[in-house]
Amino acid sequence: MILNRKPFVSVLALGLLILAGTLSAKPWEERGSRAPELVRLPSLRPIIEQVDSSVVNISTSVEAAAMDPGTEGPFGPFMSPEQLFERFFRGPGQRIPRRSMGTGFLFSKKGHILTNNHVIEGADRVEVTVTTFHGSQRQPQQENFVAQIIGRDPRTDVAILKIESERDFPFAYLGDSDSLKKGDWVMAFGNPFGLDHSVSVGIVSAKGREISPNENRRFDDFIQTDAIINFGNSGGPLVNTRAEVIGMNTAIISPAQGSGIGFAIPINVVKEIIPQLLERGAVARGYLGVMIQDITEAMKEGLGLQSRNGVVVNDIVEDGPSARSALKPGDIIVRVDQTRIEDSRSLQRVIGRSKPNQEVQVEVIRDGKRMTLSVQLGALDEDGSPSLPMEDGPSFDRLGLLLEEPKEAGRGLRVVAIRPDHQSGVFPDDEIRRIIRGGKSLNLTNLETYQNLIKELEDGENIVFHIVRSGGAQFYLDFEVPSSRGKSP
Structure with a gap:
């Protein structure tokens, strides 16, 4: 007896199709990969792809001092695991390196790197990791280098490193921070908490910000941004929509005073000192040698001034540059060369950006009359001068x-x-x-x-x-x- 198999085969195929449909069914709906975007927002990917390879990870090591055997016992309640290791496994006088991390960015194809001075200060060894990205999938390739410290300036918290290679390095273009406006979009690149090549986005919240813990220490002219800056971002670039570096990420402030508040050094401040750092490893600044104060509203009326612009000379530093000029206590400095002086900060900047031994023309008001005096500037000592408070780096104490x-x-x-x-x-x-x-x-x-x-x-x-x-x-x-x-x- 011959059986007709066609109905059986058809039923079996239909059952398999139903079973396959049941197994492939999803408890959700999908539009599919070809569905159109409902709203197209501008992508920041082109900026990231142009800048990312210039951003480097900086790792520093400092040799820890040998532990005094007479200090607290090995089971002290506040000992870290690292200390425990040192106490039991390190020989007398032996030193073990401690490491920290930060960010920097290449600004020349020859391997010059900008970063914060506090990232590398005191380091016995500075290592740099350069990451290049290849192909459409941007596959990362890392290279490690030992960097040389070319120059550093604690007053502006800027340092330049150098790494060597036979090939050219990718680098970032430096922009014009003076052209920045409040509300402009910016991106912060860095390695927060060791998460390399992270990017955050925000706007310029303000310009000319000052961080000052007391009247004797001040670092001003910061760019304030709400682009997130975290631990490890120090020295990283703040970038505009032209993929140009317009600032260097440097500081953050307590969330208790407002979250999302970060500060960057304007790149124009950095550009002013790059030539000196490359040439001589340090920055020489002009020194006027005067004791000054800002003009209050009451002083303006008492002195018969039309505005509060300018600074009052309280005293002349003995044997200082101004002592060799016709400048006198009571003079009101209103202009230096072509720069109008609005307050002590503006005088600080114009003198600090002038070179030692440079002759400047100082316009003053004396007894209601304007006159111009010539002053040959001196050199500001590395530890600063009490007569003219200068930028002394971010206002953190030695513990950071x-x-x-x-x-x-x-x-x-x-x-x-x-x-x-x-x-x-x-x-x-x-x-x-x-x-x-x-x-x-x-x-x-x-x-x-x-x-x-x-x-x-x-x-x-x-x-x-x-x-x-x-x-x-x-x-x-x-x-x-x-x-x-x-x-x-």
């Missing part, structure tokens, strides 16, 4: 912190801001109540006590912070005092 006194009795010092490369475990808005040093505890209720203490600390010394974090959590944090010695260019 910016603190303020408590507003309530019984509280400790509040961390206002920290350097982006600061990886000690201290965070903005932490409250530091005590410092324990050599087994002795010191309560921190005012900045004077704290500042006197950190002056006594030795490089590589271990101290302990008693910290209260937001929410009330309390803990102790081990901290090693960073080296204060600079690296010779």
